[in-house]
Amino acid sequence: MDYETVIGLEVHAQLLTKSKMFCSCGTDYVSAPPNTHVCPICLGMPGVLPVINKKAVEYTVMTALALNCTIPKSTKFDRKNYCYPDLMKGYQISQYDAPIGRQGWLTISSNGSKKRINITRVHLEEDVSKLWHREDYSLIDVNRSGVPLMEIVSEPEISSPEEARDYLVMLHTILRYLGVSTCNMEEGSFRCDANVSIRPKGSSKLLAKVEVKNMNSFKAVYQAMEYESKRQRSVLEKGGELVQETRGWVDEKGITVSQRGKEYADDYRYFPEPDLPPLVFDKAWIEKIRAKLPELPEARKERFMAQYGLPLYDANILTGSRTLADYFESCLELMDKGKAKLIRNWLLGDFSRLLNATNTDIETTQVSPEHLVEMLNLVDKGTISGPAAKAVFEEMFYSGKRASAIVTEKKLSQISDATKVREMVKKVIANNAKAVSDYKSGKQQALTFITGQVMRTTRGRANPSLVKEILIQELGGKKIA
Amino acid sequence: MKLSYEQVKHIAWLARLGLSEAEVEKFSLQLSNILENFDILKQIDTTNVPPATHSIPLQNVFREDEAAKSYPQSEVLANAPRQEESCFKVQPILE
Ligand SMILES: [Zn+2]
Numbered sequence: 034m035d036y037e038t039v040i041g042l043e044v045h046a047q048l049l050t051k052s053k054m055f056c057s058c059g060t061d062y063v064s065a066p067p068n069t070h071v072c073p074i075c076l077g078m079p080g081v082l083p084v085i086n087k088k089a090v091e092y093t094v095m096t097a098l099a100l101n102c103t104i105p106k107s108t109k110f111d112r113k114n115y116c117y118p119d120l121m122k123g124y125q126i127s128q129y130d131a132p133i134g135r136q137g138w139l140t141i142s143s144n145g146s147k148k149r150i151n152i153t154r155v156h157l158e159e160d161v162s163k164l165w166h167r168e169d170y171s172l173i174d175v176n177r178s179g180v181p182l183m184e185i186v187s188e189p190e191i192s193s194p195e196e197a198r199d200y201l202v203m204l205h206t207i208l209r210y211l212g213v214s215t216c217n218m219e220e221g222s223f224r225c226d227a228n229v230s231i232r233p234k235g236s237s238k239l240l241a242k243v244e245v246k247n248m249n250s251f252k253a254v255y256q257a258m259e260y261e262s263k264r265q266r267s268v269l270e271k272g273g274e275l276v277q278e279t280r281g282w283v284d285e286k287g288i289t290v291s292q293r294g295k296e297y298a299d300d301y302r303y304f305p306e307p308d309l310p311p312l313v314f315d316k317a318w319i320e321k322i323r324a325k326l327p328e329l330p331e332a333r334k335e336r337f338m339a340q341y342g343l344p345l346y347d348a349n350i351l352t353g354s355r356t357l358a359d360y361f362e363s364c365l366e367l368m369d370k371g372k373a374k375l376i377r378n379w380l381l382g383d384f385s386r387l388l389n390a391t392n393t394d395i396e397t398t399q400v401s402p403e404h405l406v407e408m409l410n411l412v413d414k415g416t417i418s419g420p421a422a423k424a425v426f427e428e429m430f431y432s433g434k435r436a437s438a439i440v441t442e443k444k445l446s447q448i449s450d451a452t453k454v455r456e457m458v459k460k461v462i463a464n465n466a467k468a469v470s471d472y473k474s475g476k477q478q479a480l481t482f483i484t485g486q487v488m489r490t491t492r493g494r495a496n497p498s499l500v501k502e503i504l505i506q507e508l509g510g511k512k513i514a
Numbered sequence: 515m516k517l518s519y520e521q522v523k524h525i526a527w528l529a530r531l532g533l534s535e536a537e538v539e540k541f542s543l544q545l546s547n548i549l550e551n552f553d554i555l556k557q558i559d560t561t562n563v564p565p566a567t568h569s570i571p572l573q574n575v576f577r578e579d580e581a582a583k584s585y586p587q588s589e590v591l592a593n594a595p596r597q598e599e600s601c602f603k604v605q606p607i608l609e
Contacts, residue, residue: 051580052577057581057582067587067600067601068587069590071585086579088579090576116530117607118604164607166607170598170605171603172598172601173602175602305568307568310568310574310575311568
């Protein structure tokens with residue numbers, strides 16, 4: 034029988050606030066010693082009074098708006114009761130039947146076609162403590178407990194591992210554009226769980242729903258979804274039966290394993306949090322938040338294609354992060370708009386290479402858009418050659434100096450004096466007899482080699498087209514196009 | 515409405531309470547009694563009354579997003595019956 038895969042994703046993103054959700058403990062706990070970002074409120078001591086962090090609410094509303102959700106006129110927090118030591122209070126403050134956002138959607142482009150994935154809800158809750166499991170006991174660090182956590186749940190409308198990855202990447206990009214979360218997957222500020230099922234093609238009845246946890250990267254989500262949809266098919270093909278269960282992704286082995294011990298149905302006994310008065314959203318407040326929404330990745334991508342004539346692939350990469358897209362546009366503001374492709378080449382070429390090599394983000398680079406444009410103008414005016422520009426840029430990247438200073442300091446200005454160039458060309462011809470005879474016997478590649486030698490002796494400073502022209506003259510050949 | 519034996523056992527389990535057979539019987543009656551009182555309240559006609567989640571007429575009580583000093587680690591752990599590596603130490607938890 035033919036089966037189809039049905040996936041729903043649940044994302045938890047920590048909000049980028051300075052303080053926790055209900056107390057003023059700091060949220061910069063990642064590299065702090067255990068239990069140093071803790072107070073009686075997040076420690077769940079009796080008699081304390083939590084107070085809602087306004088920024089966390091606004092960030093959640095902002096996200097809900099960006100995801101095209103409906104915002105209710107009023108909402109509230111609820112207590113979700115369960116017994117697990119990651120909760121000091123014995124309950125988590127969350128939202129049950131009145132999430133801040135509901136019925137939204139986002140658009141993904143998988144394999145070139147667009148698809149809308151509906152979003153069931155966006156709600157606000159508090160993160161829980163971190164547990165360390167040892168041989169015969171567990172340790173609890175409460176630092177993370179109470180950090181604002183936003184939960185975003187998709188409808189089960191994702192139908193392949195590719196779509197699951199694309200949905201996550203898009204959601205990740207949107208949250209980064211909004212600046213509401215660091216979205217650092219390694220540090221756990223962007224986490225994803227999945228519900229995966231299969232069903233006979235065309236049927237609307239899902240077979241057993243399997244929840245998959247512990248996926249810590251986009252790649253892990255892709256692989257886990259692929260593994261799980263194959264596993265479920267093979268269980269059925271072997272005449273087995275699928276069971277509703279929770280499975281954990283084991284990255285090193287590339288498999289999911291059943292997590293036992295949860296044989297009872299969840300019984301959270303939600304009830305309204307009596308310590309927190311309800312939230313009421315008036316129109317003015319919502320509109321004020323809406324006004325802060327930046328241009329979102331999908332819209333920006335389409336504008337980049339239309340306005341700058343960029344192909345889809347380039348527009349996709351350039352708008353993949355807001356800082357990169359901002360950088361690109363800041364450069365263009367200082368240059369002729371027709372230079373979009375030149376800027377693109379530098380950003381996606383040498384610049385990206387150096388950023389990757391040094392593991393830096395474009396946000397923290399020493400090369401400002403003004404500095405990059407200044408360098409490109411030097412190329413344009415013929416002050417430095419194309420190859421020298423690469424060296425200048427690298428120096429700018431590492432030292433933070435401006436192109437003009439580097440050119441003076443390192444004597445990198447372009448050699449366009451024909452007499453000088455001819456002198457060097459003659460020298461190279463004299464020293465490369467083999468290549469010269471190769472060229473004369475018709476090997477065109479030999480010319481590229483000799484040109485390279487001339488450029489090398491000048492450390493890239495010679496004007497390349499002048500070199501080529503003189504070289505051909507000196508070799509007695511005719512000009513080649 | 516009388517709570518069944520199983521219902522009382524389930525509630526006790528959710529609250530992590532171990533009850534003897536006699537106690538299950540005893541609490542079954544008491545809990546049922548409480549629920550019966552709610553049945554009386556249910557007789558009030560609330561057709562035109564919007565559902566309320568809170569009893570105090572307050573809304574939008576916020577704090578600004580400002581971080582302040584937390585408690586010293588030693589004080590945080592002061593009440594912990596067992597601790598190790600500056601963490602609370604508890605019985606093993608199966609993941
Ligand atoms: Zn606190």
